[in-house]
Amino acid sequence: MNVSTINRQFILQSRPKGFIAPGDLKLVETPVPELQDGQVLAQVKYLSIDPTMRIWMAMDSYLPAVAIGEVMRGFGFAEIVESRHPEYKKGDHVTGLTGLQEYVVMSPNNGRPLFQKVPKIPFVSDTVFLGTLGVNGLTAFFGMEIAQPKKGETLVVSAAAGATGSIVGQIGKIHGCRVVGIAGTDEKCNWLTKDLGFDAAINYKHPDWKAKLAAAVPHGVDINFENVGGEVMNTVLGLMNLHGRVVLCGLISGYTKEDPGLASFGTLLVKRLRVEGFIVLDYASRFMEAGTQLGQWKMFGKIKDRETIVKGLEKAPDAINMLFTGANTGKLIVKI
Ligand SMILES: NC(=O)c1ccc[n+]([C@@H]2O[C@H](COP(=O)([O-])OP(=O)(O)OC[C@H]3O[C@@H](n4cnc5c(N)ncnc54)[C@H](OP(=O)(O)O)[C@@H]3O)[C@@H](O)[C@H]2O)c1
Numbered sequence: 001m002n003v004s005t006i007n008r009q010f011i012l013q014s015r016p017k018g019f020i021a022p023g024d025l026k027l028v029e030t031p032v033p034e035l036q037d038g039q040v041l042a043q044v045k046y047l048s049i050d051p052t053m054r055i056w057m058a059m060d061s062y063l064p065a066v067a068i069g070e071v072m073r074g075f076g077f078a079e080i081v082e083s084r085h086p087e088y089k090k091g092d093h094v095t096g097l098t099g100l101q102e103y104v105v106m107s108p109n110n111g112r113p114l115f116q117k118v119p120k121i122p123f124v125s126d127t128v129f130l131g132t133l134g135v136n137g138l139t140a141f142f143g144m145e146i147a148q149p150k151k152g153e154t155l156v157v158s159a160a161a162g163a164t165g166s167i168v169g170q171i172g173k174i175h176g177c178r179v180v181g182i183a184g185t186d187e188k189c190n191w192l193t194k195d196l197g198f199d200a201a202i203n204y205k206h207p208d209w210k211a212k213l214a215a216a217v218p219h220g221v222d223i224n225f226e227n228v229g230g231e232v233m234n235t236v237l238g239l240m241n242l243h244g245r246v247v248l249c250g251l252i253s254g255y256t257k258e259d260p261g262l263a264s265f266g267t268l269l270v271k272r273l274r275v276e277g278f279i280v281l282d283y284a285s286r287f288m289e290a291g292t293q294l295g296q297w298k299m300f301g302k303i304k305d306r307e308t309i310v311k312g313l314e315k316a317p318d319a320i321n322m323l324f325t326g327a328n329t330g331k332l333i334v335k336i
Pocket residue numbers: 049050051052135136139159160161162163164165182183184185188227228232248249250251252253254278279280281322323324325326327328329330331332
């Protein structure tokens with residue numbers, strides 16, 4: 001493999017308002033640095049495109065905002081092309097916070113954690129380590145642990161045809177729940193019910209979706225796995241059973257808005273709901289355990305997945321916007 005002397009990288013030039021606009025992220029060329037002892041140079045092959053990137057561009061949250069002029073933060077899959085570290089060798093595959101760039105220098109000395117090595121598995125795509133066996137699978141796994149699903153309960157998951165939601169619903173089926181997904185196109189809804197085994201899927205863009213959702217949960221909702229927030233969340237809350245559980249995973253409908261709108265606290269109170277938010281990074285010490293379980297489910301066909309792949313680093317800003325228009329089904333990835 002030829003290692004370029006030039007690294008193309010996206011730096012944050014301005015904080016977005018609404019969707020990411022041209023110029024918020026600027027593509028620049030910098031020299032690939034010389035390696036020091038203990039450092040590793042990796043070539044980034046795939047970028048994981050995640051809604052949280054829009055938050056990182058705008059404000060401090062569970063991680064500090066990306067500074068103006070800094071390389072845009074992002075998860076990626078990379079191959080080691082040069083190593084001066086004893087635990088990593090040329091050709092090894094790794095995942096971690098590579099940033100939106102072609103090459104990343106990983107060093108134990110500069111505060112950046114060294115990356116997670118991932119195996120090469122015959123007939124398994126490398127990109128699975130960004131989706132089902134990456135952040136999204138882990139998020140679904142630990143979120144469903146918080147949900148404590150029981151056989152016969154009804155689970156409603158929003159952004160159901162996305163990377164996280166599609167796995168959440170399938171874990172719900174493994175636990176014997178009635179699973180209802182909410183998604184933005186009929187094609188996505190068909191995928192959920194015909195291929196993934198959801199009991200029902202509701203297109204929230206149809207005018208009568210609220211009535212259809214109510215009809216799809218005749219015994220009420222015991223678990224709301226919330227990825228969207230806003231009107232979608234409030235509609236599900238209204239259908240919940242007393243003492244139901246709300247797993248607050250994401251609120252994507254608010255990420256591009258100044259005023260994201262709040263959940264209906266009155267409903268939380270009247271229905272005595274238990275709401276728990278979580279960030280998957282809190283569970284880092286258990287990623288291996290969860291990855292093993294997810295890998296087994298995938299191997300035995302209990303979890304199926306889809307990917308939407310966009311080609312070219314220069315497309316990364318447009319790809320992030322695709323998450324907010326629903327242009328992806330399953331895991332959204334940029335192939336460099
Ligand atoms: N807590 C954590 O640690 C953690 C970790 C990972 C992800 N998350 C959260 O999980 C959620 C899903 O993330 P993901 O990476 O799996 O992305 P994703 O679901 O693959 O993609 C986002 C999807 O959200 C839907 N969406 C976008 N805007 C919407 C709106 N205004 N109303 C309704 N649906 C909308 C779109 O599908 P439609 O066509 O259906 O609209 C889109 O495809 C996000 O909220 C994310 O922040 C949380």
